[in-house]
Amino acid sequence: MSIAVERIERLQELARKAVQEGNKARAQRYVRRAKRIAERNRLRLPREFIRFTCDRCETYLIPGTNARVRLQDGHVVSTCDCGEQHRHPYK
Structure with missing residues (x-):
């Protein structure tokens, strides 16, 4: 697995945690x-990343x-x- 893929996965986790903590700007x-x-x-x-991010405001x-939903x-x-x-x- 490349470094870029690992970084994207890590940023996804961090964005999820930031939203849960109420820090919308950090998640963006x-x-x-x-x-x-x-x-x-x-x-x-x-x-999963595409489906759980908003294209307009870039929020997780x-x-x-x-x-x-x-x-x-x-x-x-x-x-x-x-x-x-x-x-x-969905099926």
């Missing part, structure tokens, strides 16, 4: 940094804390506090 910094590392190293972000989403017609709809919605299919 971690998410931005992880995205930048992926860009620089031409890596795809892990699926935790259902029930700063995101609302609903099931709708074969999709999971996650709504961030900023109003951005993410739709992901």
